[in-house]
Amino acid sequence: MTTKPTTGSVPLWQSQRVRKGLVAVLWYALLSVTALAVMLPFIWMISTSLKGPKEVFTYPPSWIPSAWRWQNYIDAWEGAKFGRYFLNSVFVALAVTLGQVITCSMAAYAFARMNFRGKNLVFALYLSTTMISTQVTLVPSYLVMKWLGWMDSYKALIVPFLTSPFAIFMMRQAFMTMPRELEEAARLDGCGRVRFLVQILLPLSKPVIASQALFAFMGNWNSYLWPLIITTRQDLRTLQIGLRYFVSQEGGTQWGLFMAAAVLVSLPVIVIYFVVQKSFVEGIATTGLKGT
Amino acid sequence: MTNGVIVEQNPGVHRSSWWRRWGEETVVAYLFLAPSMIILLAFAFFPVVFSIAASFTRWNLPYRPVWTGLTNYLYLFTNEVGWPAFRQAITNTVYFTLGSVPLNMAISLLLALLLNQKLKGVGLFRTAYFLPTITSTVAMSVVWMWLYHPSNYGLFNSVLLKIGLPTERWLRDPLLAMPSLILMGIWHGMGYNIIIFLAGLQNVPVQLYEAARIDGAGTWAQFRKITWPLISPTTFYVLVIGVINAMQAFAQMHVMTQGGPLGRTTTIVYMLYHEAFESFAMGRASALACFLFVILLVLTLIQFRLAGSQVHYE
Numbered sequence: 001m002t003t004k005p006t007t008g009s010v011p012l013w014q015s016q017r018v019r020k021g022l023v024a025v026l027w028y029a030l031l032s033v034t035a036l037a038v039m040l041p042f043i044w045m046i047s048t049s050l051k052g053p054k055e056v057f058t059y060p061p062s063w064i065p066s067a068w069r070w071q072n073y074i075d076a077w078e079g080a081k082f083g084r085y086f087l088n089s090v091f092v093a094l095a096v097t098l099g100q101v102i103t104c105s106m107a108a109y110a111f112a113r114m115n116f117r118g119k120n121l122v123f124a125l126y127l128s129t130t131m132i133s134t135q136v137t138l139v140p141s142y143l144v145m146k147w148l149g150w151m152d153s154y155k156a157l158i159v160p161f162l163t164s165p166f167a168i169f170m171m172r173q174a175f176m177t178m179p180r181e182l183e184e185a186a187r188l189d190g191c192g193r194v195r196f197l198v199q200i201l202l203p204l205s206k207p208v209i210a211s212q213a214l215f216a217f218m219g220n221w222n223s224y225l226w227p228l229i230i231t232t233r234q235d236l237r238t239l240q241i242g243l244r245y246f247v248s249q250e251g252g253t254q255w256g257l258f259m260a261a262a263v264l265v266s267l268p269v270i271v272i273y274f275v276v277q278k279s280f281v282e283g284i285a286t287t288g289l290k291g292t
Numbered sequence: 293m294t295n296g297v298i299v300e301q302n303p304g305v306h307r308s309s310w311w312r313r314w315g316e317e318t319v320v321a322y323l324f325l326a327p328s329m330i331i332l333l334a335f336a337f338f339p340v341v342f343s344i345a346a347s348f349t350r351w352n353l354p355y356r357p358v359w360t361g362l363t364n365y366l367y368l369f370t371n372e373v374g375w376p377a378f379r380q381a382i383t384n385t386v387y388f389t390l391g392s393v394p395l396n397m398a399i400s401l402l403l404a405l406l407l408n409q410k411l412k413g414v415g416l417f418r419t420a421y422f423l424p425t426i427t428s429t430v431a432m433s434v435v436w437m438w439l440y441h442p443s444n445y446g447l448f449n450s451v452l453l454k455i456g457l458p459t460e461r462w463l464r465d466p467l468l469a470m471p472s473l474i475l476m477g478i479w480h481g482m483g484y485n486i487i488i489f490l491a492g493l494q495n496v497p498v499q500l501y502e503a504a505r506i507d508g509a510g511t512w513a514q515f516r517k518i519t520w521p522l523i524s525p526t527t528f529y530v531l532v533i534g535v536i537n538a539m540q541a542f543a544q545m546h547v548m549t550q551g552g553p554l555g556r557t558t559t560i561v562y563m564l565y566h567e568a569f570e571s572f573a574m575g576r577a578s579a580l581a582c583f584l585f586v587i588l589l590v591l592t593l594i595q596f597r598l599a600g601s602q603v604h605y606e
Contacts, residue, residue, distance in 0.1 A: 024411060031406055035420040038479065042423065044447055045435045059444045060454065103327040116321035126328075129336040131592035135540045135561045136585045139346065139568050139577050140339035160335040163328040193320065222428035224543040229569050240430040244547055247434050255438050262431040273426045277419065281487055 049073070049259035056255045069256065076246075076260040084235055085242035090268075092157045092238060093220040099162035100216045101209060107163070108171035109197050113183065129165045134226055142229055156230045157238070161220060167212040174208040175201055207282065214276060221269055239265045340585065346578035353572040364579035380555055381563040384470065388559060389538040391474040392481070397530055399478065400485035405519075407486065408493045418486070425483030433547035436476045437463065440548075463549050466556045473544055473557060480544075481537070485530050492526030493519065532595040536588060560584055 043063070048056060049072055050065045077083065110116070111123055134141075141160060150156040178201065186196050202209060227238045237245070243265050247258050322329075347364055351357035367374040403421060407414055424432060439447045440462035449459040462472050500518050509517065542561045545551060551558035551566065558566070560580060568577035 027406065027409065027411060028413070031403075031417045034403060035417050038421055038424065038482070040447075041432070041435050041439060041479070044439065048438060057443070057445050059450060061445060061447065061450050103331065106324045107328040110321040110324040114317050114321040114324070116315075116318035119321070122325065122329075125337075126332065129332050131588055132336045132340060132585075133540055133588065135542065135564065136581050136588065137335060137339035137343070138564065139574055139581060140342040141335055142568070143342075143574070144334065144338070160331070163331040165328075165332070168328065193324075218426060222430075224428070224430055224546070225565070228546070229565075240428055240543075243430055243434065247437075247547075255441075258434055259438065262434045265431045266427040269426050269428070270423065273423075274419075281418070281422070 045259045045262055048255055049263050051256050053254065053256060072256045072260040073264065076257045076264065079257060079261075080242055080246040081234060081237075082239070082242060082246075082261065082264060085237050085239045088154075088157075088236060089221055089239040092154065093217050095154075095158045096161045096220045097213050097216040099158065100164050100167055101213055103163040104167040104212065105171055105197060105202060105209070107168045108175055109193070109201060111168070112172045112175035126165045126168060130169075134223075138225070138229070141226075145230060152231055152233045152236055154236070157227055157236070160226070161216075164212075164216065167216065170208055170212055171205065174205040178204060210276070211282065214272075217272070218269055343578045343581045343585070346575055347582045349575040349578075351573070351575040351578075353574060357575065360575070364576050367576065368579060368583070377555070377558075377563070381558050381560045384555075384557060385539055385559040385561075387470055388474060388477070388541060388557075389535055391471065392477045392538050393531065393534040395474075396478045396481055396485060396534060397527070400482050400530070401489050401527070403482070404486045404489035404493055405515075407490055418490075421486050422483035424480045429480065429543040430547055432476070432480055433544045436472075436544075437548055440472055464553055466554045469549055469553055469556050473548065476544060476548075477538070477541065481534070485534070488526060488530055489523070492523040496522045529595070532591055536591050536595075539584070539588070539591075 047063055047065060050068045050070070051062075051072075052065075052067065052069050055062065055066060107126070111119070111126075145151050145156045150159075182200065183196060186200060191200075222240065223238075224240045224244075227241050228244075231237055231241060243261055246261055346357065348359060348361055349357040350360045350363065368378040369375055407418055407421075441447075441449065442459070442461045442464055444450060444453055444459060446462070448462065452459050460468055463469050496519060500522075501514055504514050504518060539559075540561050541559065542565065545557050545559060545562045546565070549557040551562045561584065564577050564580040564584070567573045567580060
């Protein structure tokens with residue numbers, strides 16, 4: 001913003017451009033200060049993750065490490081089976097995401113485009129499950145896993161999350177906006193329902209499918225309580241559980257390694273976020289607002 | 293749903309008869325619903341019914357359940373050991389919820405108002421505010437444990453030392469543990485609220501502000517008379533979602549404080565976890581789950597009614 005006086009008749013501080021400029025400066029200052037405060041824990045995490053064990057415990061603390069110790073990342077990675085945890089997290093989150101897209105789009109298609117007996121009742125029942133959380137169903141779900149003999153298995157980490165009533169609702173809304181003629185024409189040409197869903201409906205509803213898939217992936221990647229109770233074997237731990245055990249077992253002094261591990265656990269979602277930021281933000285904005 | 297059950301119960305009925313009775317579309321529809329329905333039945337409806345039944349039993353794994361009627365509820369609400377612990381869990385849950393939700397909303401709305409400007413670099417700031425929300429609670433809990441480290445080397449303590457104040461024990465101080473968790477929770481949850489508030493703000497028609505400015509309304513008057521009433525559905529949505537989430541927070545308590553010190557961060561969910569998976573008292577844990585469920589049910593019903601009113605509003 002330029003602050004050069006442009007009009008000679010009014011005093012400098014009353015000029016529109018100067019006032020606008022001042023407001024902008026104030027605006028940037030406020031946002032920068034708060035953004036810096038929000039970023040501070042991240043900066044501190046990265047800074048500590050590159051410090052040697054001695055430098056971690058020095059006062060006053062330094063923001064820039066005296067020597068950048070990348071070895072921390074290797075030590076953290078090898079300190080626990082993080083490679084294995086990483087593969088577990090990727091596999092489970094991908095399986096849940098794919099499963100949700102399949103089961104939810106199928107259900108959404110039925111609710112959006114088919115007339116069947118008991119539709120309203122079933123739809124109400126589906127919606128009512130949005131208020132049932134993992135916390136509330138923890139004990140019975142755990143016992144079901146025990147009875148099925150699924151404890152310590154990928155099935156236990158994946159199957160309970162293979163559908164989401166919320167995603168069904170959002171996809172239904174999107175499917176309902178598609179013109180009916182589209183389906184009639186396709187059906188006349190001999191296109192079956194499954195093919196219509198996969199080849200026409202899903203590609204046309206890409207934004208909704210993408211944002212719901214993203215929520216499923218992120219939510220599962222970051223989930224903690226369920227994998228905590230359902231896994232006892234080390235090689236089935238996800239990254240979140242692995243990180244927690246890594247920190248509690250090391251006795252709480254290796255902060256350089258802990259921060260390196262926290263960076264490693266956070267990095268994948270941060271990268272995904274930067275790649276698909278737009279659809280993520282739009283997804284939250286629309287699900288948060290459009291009640292219909 | 294009843295139709296689906298009948299199909300399973302009468303496998304002997306000739307296919308063409310039920311096919312004709314319900315029509316092809318109904319059968320196809322239930323086939324499309326089957327995968328999601330099985331999951332929801334097994335992991336949503338059954339658990340709720342099961343929890344209610346289990347809450348009336350004494351069920352200490354690995355032993356079998358014994359029907360004990362209201363004993364679990366009486367223990368939680370009237371027992372001289374049970375009630376103080378349960379009361380503390382309720383107090384802690386309310387403390388965490390009331391401590392984090394309103395403050396989080398105020399800060400989020402303020403930042404959303406700042407971000408709702410047509411100036412360069414808005415996207416960059418939005419990204420910065422949103423970053424904590426997408427990273428996992430566990431990883432961020434580990435980072436904040438280091439920020440709150442009780443030695444001189446923790447970031448907060450080193451700042452206190454620098455300005456000549458005594459250091460604190462943060463997560464290990466019974467009085468400071470919960471506020472510490474609340475501060476971290478606000479930092480972690482802000483981004484989500486900001487995005488929703490921003491969407492709400494962008495739905496307010498610009499012409500209203502222009503008209504108000506012509507009438508000589510200042511910034512504060514514009515906010516009071518236009519922005520605040522028009523974003524009220526958004527505000528209420530953020531409030532209800534925030535309360536529901538805050539009431540069920542678990543990961544940060546488990547990673548950072550393990551419910552301590554002196555039980556000061558043992559919330560209802562943490563108590564549930566402790567009863568079920570550390571004491572293996574499944575009946576008592578189920579009673580806690582039912583209690584939590586009823587509260588969440590009421591909150592969600594409020595939210596549904598709200599979502600309904602929003603339709604007319606737009």
